[in-house]
Amino acid sequence: MHEKFDTIVVGAGPAGNAAAYTLAKAGLSVLQIERGETPGSKNVQGAILYADALERIIPDFRDDAPLERYLIEQRGWLLDDEAYVGGNYRAEAFNRPPYNRYTIVRAQFDKWFSKKVQDAGGLVICETTVRELIFDGDRVAGVLTDREGGAIYADLVILADGVNSTLARKAGFHPELKPKDVALAVKETLFLAPEIIEPRFNVKGDEGVAIEMVGKITKGMIGTGFLYTNKESLTIGVGCMLSDFAAQKIPPYVMLEEMKAHPAIRPLLEGAEVKEYVAHLIPEGGYDAIPKLYGNGWMIAGDSAGLVNAVHREGSNLAMTSGRLAAETAIDLHAAGQPFSAANLAGYKQRLDDSFVMKDLKKYRRLPAALHRSPHFFTLYPELITLAAHQWVKVDGVDKKSKEREVRRAFAGRRGWLGMMGDAFRLWRAFE
Amino acid sequence: MMRVNVEEKLFQNRYKVDAGRPHIQIRDPDVCRSQCQAQQCTTCCPAGCYTAEGNGAVTLITDGCLECGTCRVICTEFRNVDWEYPRGGFGILFKFG
Known part of the structure; x- marks a missing residue:
């Protein structure tokens, strides 16, 4: 040639x-x-x-x-070991062509x-x-x-x-890539019949759902989990900064299996059959690592x-x-x-x-450093927020003011007001 | 920590192994054995290709490799991983990806 x-x-x-x-x-x-x-x-x-x-x-x-399914609903979950607090955004606007996102x-x-x-x-x-x-x-x-x-x-x-x-x-x-600038993600594709996917995720036809997750599933590492609906399969995965994997010595497939066993996630996967296991690095160093x-x-x-x-x-x-x-x-x-x-x-x-490519990356250029400095976003805060939710929802004869006091005390005691203000400031600067 | 057999996961995957021509090699096994304390490759590799042996050595079998690059990137202290992609057509063949 x-x-x-x-x-x-x-x-x-x-x-x-x-x-x-x-x-x-x-x-x-x-x-x-x-x-x-x-x-x-x-x-x-x-x-x-x-x-x-x-x-x-x-x-x-x-x-x-x-194309597999077009997404009509985005779910975001903050997970503790046995609980999650979540929000959904589902809009009919996403259910009208031309569709915006697809699995x-x-x-x-x-x-x-x-x-x-x-x-x-x-x-x-x-x-x-x-x-x-x-x-x-x-x-x-x-x-x-x-x-x-x-x-x-x-x-x-x-x-x-x-x-x-x-x-x-x-x-x-x-x-060479730096371990702090790159995430390692592992993922599985699991077969599940559409007749089961649809009622389970509250969709029909070609509609689909994406779930993004942050919290204890990543064992204190900076990272996120996800679960997406395909036509006849689900994909579930988790990714964390490679520097964190190296420091904590938790194999990525163990993290994935433990995540799949989480009481909020396990029922969604029931009956699904694993067909492939994959891994991939994702360059997440952001603007300053380009x-x-x-x-x-x-x-x-x-x-x-x-x-x-x-x-x-x-x-x-x-x-x-x-x-x-x-x-x-x-x-x-x-x-x-x-x-x-x-x-x-x-x-x-x-x-x-x-273009949006560099504008967006520039906007978040401070985020990687902010997250490396405040790992609490992935451990402590999910724990505290699920605690607050638990107090809010559980009816047990304790008066509401006392419940509030307990929640406040937990936040102040576990992270401190100054620590929280620092975290909030860093996060605000990173997203500003 | 949950016990997970990664080989069971890899068993689902499709590979075309380039027999006798591993695409990743440990440059100097002595460095792993006698100088590297952390041996991060043995816990970070998502395919469990690196094994910490009882005698302190690290062994590498690339047959299940997912070609992610982790082992090369995390070997920061000694740069002891010689990492190439497999020959064209060989290695992992993702069915879904």
């Missing part, structure tokens, strides 16, 4: 597919390289698809994309997206691992794959090779660029948007006859800065 392409895209996840599709549709020659047997076979997500990001790339995706199965969805890339004229080769980038001076000139005669050349390489981005690390574009995004002959997008909004559980939409913006940057330069130099590709960073 000594052909030369306008562009090479490494990886066939949301970022890579968005980039490859946009490039191919604009008429640039695109080679997309994927290490999995098929696109999607190496990819892991919760998985919720945010329609808007995809709509901007494939407006009529709903016609044939493999998806990535192995199927990524295959569909890749077919769109191929239909648009992109050349996709699977079962091929890119080992390293090929340089011409300081310019990226191509990639070296693990195939016979594996060097392939292009004017531009877009790295969408996922959170581990071995290519960016080997090239010295990125330092590496260099472009250079001579290269751009980087999606998880490999650390573009994840951990607060809102958004990642795939940032990935698709960054892939699209990288492609649009290249398309404009190509049309203007300009080279893919670092100076010209700075336009990619500008486009990201002008």
Whole structure:
């Protein structure tokens, strides 16, 4: 293979597919390289698809994309060991097309997206691992794959090779990920008949529910759990900062099993059959952990660029948007006859800065540090709040004023007013 | 802590093992045995690929690897994990992902 392409895209996840599709549709020659047997076979997500990001790339995706359920209800739970306090947001507005969020199965969805890339004229080769980038001076000139005669050349390489981005690390574009900047998530897919899912989660037809959970399930680690409804399956998972897993020595699969046994969660899983167990790193270092995004002959997008909004559980939409913006940057330069130099590709960073991607990440840039400093949000507060709820709900002949006093005393005694004010201030600053 | 057999979980998964060509290797087993106190890989790996042996050594079997990258990232002190993706087409093949 000594052909030369306008562009090479490494990886066939949301970022890579968005980039490859946009490039191919604009008429640039695109080679997309994927290490999995098929696109999607190496990819892991919760998985919720945010329609808007995809709509901007494939407006009529709903016609044939493999979608599971559209979400009409979001539940948020704060869990103690044996209790939870929760809130639901369910809106009829989410029950009218065009739907805003869908659950998806990535192995199927990524295959569909890749077919769109191929239909648009992109050349996709699977079962091929890119080992390293090929340089011409300081310019990226191509990639070296693990195939016979594996060097392939292009004017531009877009790295969408996922959170581990071995290519960016080997090239010295990125330092190694830090355990405090990355979450480890484990997840299972469990089969359950739709006739059971629907009444159990109070939905019908293609409606679905997402549950996000914070509290004792993560054993004092910074992290969250989730439970999503697919058409004929449920996905349940939990993710925490890797630095916390390392410090506490609790294996992630033990955390997952204990979470599944929680009295609030176990009944929802009853009768469901585990069909797959997966694990994945999520770059959650936020704005301050974002590496260099472009250079001579290269751009980087999606998880490999650390573009994840951990607060809102958004990642795939940032990935698709960054892939699209990288492609649009290249398309404009190509049309203007300009080279893919670092100076010209700075336009990619500008486009990201002008989009929700960087605006949102910038908004929450203080959050990772605030959470690392106040682990009480994941242990003590869920405990105290469930205690308060318990006092509020339980009728036992104790007068309400005494109950209030007990709750106040618990808050003051366990964390202290100053501590709580500090936590509130840090949280406010982080969300401001 | 609940006792969980991770192998039972991995049994549900689909793999195409590249026999005799592990994609991850411990660079210097002596470092794990005699210098690393924490041996985080033995508790953090979500597939239980790393085992703390009675004699202080750490052994690695990559057959059940989920290709997440945890072991490489947490080996902060000694950088003793040589981590690559498997050859194209090999390794974990997610059915759902």
